[in-house]
Amino acid sequence: MDLWTLFTTAFLVGLSGAAAPGPLTGMAVREASRGGFWRGWSVALGHAMPEALLVAGLAYGLGSWLSQAPVVGTLSIIGGLVLLWMGRSTVLEARTARLPGAGDAAGRPAGNAVLAGVGTTLSNPYWFLWWATIGSGYVALSQAGGILAVAVFFAGHILADIGWLGLVAGLVASGRRFIGDGVYRGVLAFLGVFLLGFGVYFLWTGWRFLSGNA
Template identity: 25%
Template sequence: MISIFLTNLLLGFSIALPVGTVTIEMTKQGLKNGFWHGWMVGVGGMTVDFLLMAALFLGLAPILAAPAIQTGMWLLGAIFLMYIAYDSIKNADKQITLAGKKTTKKLASSYKNGLLVAVSPSNLVFWISVFGTFLSSSFAEGSELSFIVAGLGVLAGIQVHDIGLMSIVAGTRKVMNETVVKWVSIGAGLVLSYFAIVFFVRFLSRIF
């Protein structure tokens, strides 16, 4: 079981490394409001991961793999990302708390942003393809525990990545001023807008 956990911890860390929507939002919130706000975005994203893992464990993989569900997630992902992107650009010069000052932004708000940006078909595809296969083989061997340990390993790997990233961001934040943070927020909003457009195009390609 230890080897399964460590192998999947490495897997979780690896899949968290590429820059995606959650990483972008984590970095933005980390720069604007500090380590804990950036980390809470990651926790929000991981909550979605955990729910997908639980859904697979409960036997909902065929439902999650249904074309209609995946099509709907492309649209939901586009809407949520565009909302976060708009908010990021509109409020780029607001809620900026430089290092050493106390932020007024609530952690629950950062957590909510993490939930919204994590509603992505790429998350769904990953959990179905990787853990759907693993779950089938685990159940065939009569070992539900193996699936649970593997899932916890992946989540732990994601946490290792998130804590490491936020530690770097927290250090970088100490030498930034409000103008730099503002433009980082605008840049993050533009990147998230790009992802939103990509998601929407994928949604359109599935219905036409």
């Protein structure tokens, strides 16, 4: 997988997770509704901190383990199955989803928005599930390209998070004039189909590693 493909797919996979309604989006909505765009966007910066540490740990502390063909194959297959599940759920959700509004913000205590992003991330069990399956598989696949490939993967992934949460913060801060529920559903539907396709790719890659054909 070349660097451009790695960046693009990491961005789209990251965007599919970021765009789905969840606690992090709720926190960004809450902070933006209270303090404007930059306060809401700061939640994304807080989210990026534990993600950067985790990717570094996977790339360095677990690099030799992740580079083994059986590990790469197993993680890719598990990640592929999770992607298929997430893709199906996203496609189904797209039929009735609505863009989060200020009234959807989670009822958490006010505080530093960056720390709120860190806390919301670490308190979300689905975040750990994502990195234990899809994320770790992606890092393992990136290992073949060295540190640059891992950095490109992380850049694509985190830019999706920052971009989406920035969009949500901007919409809440300025009003819902630029996007409606129909566009939001269309985005979710596209990302759901993309997840399904990439899940198949992960399964195929995992089979190649486990069968010795990689």
